[in-house]
Amino acid sequence: MSAPLLEVDGLRKHYGRRIGCAEVSFTLWPGEVMGIVGESGSGKSTLLSCLAGHLASDGGQILYRDRSGHAHAVANLSEAGRRRLAREEWAYVHQNPRDGLRMGVSAGGNVGEPLMARGQRHFGDIRAAALDWLERVEIAQDRIDDVPRDFSGGMQQRLQIARSLVNGPRLVFMDEPTGGLDVSVQARLLDLLRGLVRDLGLSAVIVTHDLAVVRLLADRLMVMQGGYVVESGLTDQVLDDPQHAYTQLLVSSVLQV
Amino acid sequence: MSGYNFAYLDEQTKRMIRRALLKAVAIPGYQVPFASREMPMPYGWGTGGVQVTAACLVPEDTLKVIDQGADDTTNAVSIRAFFARVADIATTEHTRDASVIQTRHRIPEAPLREDQILVFQVPIPEPLRFLEPRETETRKMHALEEYGLMHVRLYEDIARHGEIAKSYAYPVRVEGRYVMDPSPIPKFDNPKLDDCPALQLFGAGREQRIYALPPYTRVESLDFEDYPFKASRPDHPCALCGARDSYLDEVVIDDAGGRMFVCSDTDYCNDRRAAGHRGEMAAPFEEMPE
Amino acid sequence: MISVENVSKAFTLHNQGGTRIGVMRGVSMRVEPGECVALTGASGAGKSTLMRMIYGNYRIESGAIRIGDEVLDSDRPRAILALRRNTLGHVSQFLRAVPRVPTIEVAAEPLRMLGVDAATAQARAGALLARLRIPQTLWRLAPATFSGGEQQRVNIARGFVHPWPALLLDEPTASLDPTNRETVLELISEAKARGAAILGIFHDADARARVCDREIDVGAFTP
Numbered sequence: 001m002s003a004p005l006l007e008v009d010g011l012r013k014h015y016g017r018r019i020g021c022a023e024v025s026f027t028l029w030p031g032e033v034m035g036i037v038g039e040s041g042s043g044k045s046t047l048l049s050c051l052a053g054h055l056a057s058d059g060g061q062i063l064y065r066d067r068s069g070h071a072h073a074v075a076n077l078s079e080a081g082r083r084r085l086a087r088e089e090w091a092y093v094h095q096n097p098r099d100g101l102r103m104g105v106s107a108g109g110n111v112g113e114p115l116m117a118r119g120q121r122h123f124g125d126i127r128a129a130a131l132d133w134l135e136r137v138e139i140a141q142d143r144i145d146d147v148p149r150d151f152s153g154g155m156q157q158r159l160q161i162a163r164s165l166v167n168g169p170r171l172v173f174m175d176e177p178t179g180g181l182d183v184s185v186q187a188r189l190l191d192l193l194r195g196l197v198r199d200l201g202l203s204a205v206i207v208t209h210d211l212a213v214v215r216l217l218a219d220r221l222m223v224m225q226g227g228y229v230v231e232s233g234l235t236d237q238v239l240d241d242p243q244h245a246y247t248q249l250l251v252s253s254v255l256q257v
Numbered sequence: 258m259s260g261y262n263f264a265y266l267d268e269q270t271k272r273m274i275r276r277a278l279l280k281a282v283a284i285p286g287y288q289v290p291f292a293s294r295e296m297p298m299p300y301g302w303g304t305g306g307v308q309v310t311a312a313c314l315v316p317e318d319t320l321k322v323i324d325q326g327a328d329d330t331t332n333a334v335s336i337r338a339f340f341a342r343v344a345d346i347a348t349t350e351h352t353r354d355a356s357v358i359q360t361r362h363r364i365p366e367a368p369l370r371e372d373q374i375l376v377f378q379v380p381i382p383e384p385l386r387f388l389e390p391r392e393t394e395t396r397k398m399h400a401l402e403e404y405g406l407m408h409v410r411l412y413e414d415i416a417r418h419g420e421i422a423k424s425y426a427y428p429v430r431v432e433g434r435y436v437m438d439p440s441p442i443p444k445f446d447n448p449k450l451d452d453c454p455a456l457q458l459f460g461a462g463r464e465q466r467i468y469a470l471p472p473y474t475r476v477e478s479l480d481f482e483d484y485p486f487k488a489s490r491p492d493h494p495c496a497l498c499g500a501r502d503s504y505l506d507e508v509v510i511d512d513a514g515g516r517m518f519v520c521s522d523t524d525y526c527n528d529r530r531a532a533g534h535r536g537e538m539a540a541p542f543e544e545m546p547e
Numbered sequence: 548m549i550s551v552e553n554v555s556k557a558f559t560l561h562n563q564g565g566t567r568i569g570v571m572r573g574v575s576m577r578v579e580p581g582e583c584v585a586l587t588g589a590s591g592a593g594k595s596t597l598m599r600m601i602y603g604n605y606r607i608e609s610g611a612i613r614i615g616d617e618v619l620d621s622d623r624p625r626a627i628l629a630l631r632r633n634t635l636g637h638v639s640q641f642l643r644a645v646p647r648v649p650t651i652e653v654a655a656e657p658l659r660m661l662g663v664d665a666a667t668a669q670a671r672a673g674a675l676l677a678r679l680r681i682p683q684t685l686w687r688l689a690p691a692t693f694s695g696g697e698q699q700r701v702n703i704a705r706g707f708v709h710p711w712p713a714l715l716l717d718e719p720t721a722s723l724d725p726t727n728r729e730t731v732l733e734l735i736s737e738a739k740a741r742g743a744a745i746l747g748i749f750h751d752a753d754a755r756a757r758v759c760d761r762e763i764d765v766g767a768f769t770p
Contacts, residue, residue, distance in 0.1 A: 191647055252562065
């Protein structure tokens with residue numbers, strides 16, 4: 001808990017003359033979950049892509065401190081360096097599981113791939129790890145040799161999460177992880193994510209437009225509008241006592257059930 | 258033969274291909290792009306191999322061409338005839354007499370020597386192709402040595418069939434660096450790639466790629482610790498020459514399910530029979546070709 | 548243990564013409580270890596608002612709130628989170644939990660957040676649930692389908708599962724039958740006995756009389 005995991009300072013990304021995101025600064029500590037909310041086009045996905053190094057930022061600094069304590073400036077990393085972090089330190093959970101899974105490769109192969117990518121060469125061990133993770137994400141173990149194409153959307157998303165976490169990442173980026181799922185499946189997924197975050201000590205950055213999701217998952221919250229962070233703080237404080245006009249609008253617009 | 262440059266290709270093209278070959282030799286297993294030319298044969302018939310052979314040939318060379326190990330199939334015969342005509346070089350069916358051997362899908366059984374070049378015809382040079390269709394991505398994967406995907410393929414085989422079912426084009430790692438598709442040779446031939454005294458060149462015409470294994474290169478077949486690579490062959494002796502160490506073709510001989518197993522390397526089989534070896538279906542007497 | 552010094556709070560409603568509603572001014576109070584203090588006042592006087600400010604749920608405009616030696620600072624969310632984990636317990640009026648999570652896990656969660664292993668945490672949570680008469684057959688079920696009283700008891704089990712040195716109780720005995728109400732009052736007395744500083748809202752005057760040492764009328768702070 002001694003040093004921050006991720007330090008973002010004055011991050012900026014433009015699309016031509018349009019602002020993707022600007023003046024974003026925050027610090028994420030080990031074991032923390034940061035939520036980013038805002039409407040479509042508010043820059044939250046742009047921000048996430050910049051953080052994960054998928055998009056080159058136009059200014060500012062992103063510092064990531066790896067397992068050995070070495071700090072990397074994400075924006076200046078070579079492709080090889082970025083991929084090493086993505087492989088060994090990070091995970092990225094896509095909104096659409098199709099973007100994060102190999103649809104034609106069996107569930108076991110999907111979960112095992114990150115292990116093989118890090119040089120594991122023992123079939124029995126890889127398979128055992130895959131079985132263990134299927135169980136953790138509540139996919140029946142006898143589905144291990146089935147391809148994700150034959151899975152429901154919720155199962156695909158859980159499989160993607162198993163694949164993301166099998167390597168024991170320290171930081172997980174999630175882009176609308178519960179988007180497009182049935183509410184019952186969403187609940188199960190939220191519970192799963194929360195348990196994993198707690199038990200594995202993961203840090204996470206979660207982008208979503210669903211305020212209920214951040215309330216349950218995120219320790220801290222940033223509210224984005226027009227590319228800028230307009231408000232940030234403790235999740236329940238931001239949601240229950242919003243200070244900025246846009247946050248107030250956002251919170252008051254949620255349908256109550 | 259007037260009207261054609263020696264060995265068909267113009268000298269500029271040969272230079273271009275030789276440069277690619279040099280680069281390929283310098284970076285074993287790396288796929289070097291080259292400007293593949295139209296050849297007087299359809300893609301899939303060995304246009305890549307033919308261009309590499311044409312760029313390597315010198316008038317003193319003796320050429321052997323095999324298709325699935327055989328010297329007498331249509332493809333082998335026409336390529337041999339082609340070079341005999343456009344380069345006016347000697348040809349042979351004997352592995353030991355050849356200085357350049359162009360092959361499709363086999364490595365000869367007879368051990369190769371330092372003064373020989375083996376040219377492979379390659380349909381699909383990219384071993385990662387079927388797992389990752391994006392060429393931009395596979396190039397990055399090679400550059401960054403991200404080969405986890407290759408093992409996914411083997412994993413899937415074991416999960417589905419209980420063993421690595423891939424029996425040809427079995428992927429290899431070259432000098433602990435590049436993962437390479439050895440062209441559709443049977444995996445039985447994979448061990449011959451390793452530490453081979455001859456220069457091995459690979460040409461993919463349609464895909465415009467050349468790659469190479471310099472002599473005595475370390476070539477390992479990918480596998481798992483608990484499922485090690487096995488070079489398999491049908492568990493029979495050759496029905497003609499009785500060989501137990503050669504790769505066999507299965508030949509159906511009647512419409513009642515009868516079949517025989519014979520050496521796919523016709524030259525090897527002939528040599529053995531000439532030396533007096535007999536398989537159980539060998540003719541009592543035959544006149545051996547010279 | 549809990550100290551509030553000259554705290555003010557107003558809400559600015561940006562989407563309703565920037566209306567500013569002052570809700571609290573000049574609040575000063577303290578709760579010492581082993582003491583239970585009740586907030587009183589008419590409905591809408593700001594009892595819950597004050598509790599929420601002390602929990603860090605609402606921002607304060609001026610003044611200072613301290614829990615132990617720690618100053619509550621909304622701009623340092625990490626410190627507040629650590630405070631909530633270790634020092635400052637809270638029983639809210641309504642149970643808020645991830646849907647479908649079993650009751651036993653809901654009650655054990657604060658301990659799990661402190662790094663207590665699942666078995667130990669659930670054993671402690673189970674003991675409290677049993678004491679609060681939640682039948683064991685319900686422990687593996689999610690509390691969403693429970694009655695109001697049952698949900699409230701799960702909430703209380705969760706609020707007492709760790710011996711927080713400071714405790715905020717928002718209507719802990721509401722919607723409880725007499726037997727369970729009795730148990731909750733016992734829990735509060737035990738917490739006092741171990742030295743917890745407790746601040747609560749109790750509509751139940753009799754309960755208030757039994758466990759509270761003092762009352763503070765928040766009506767006095769209304770601007």
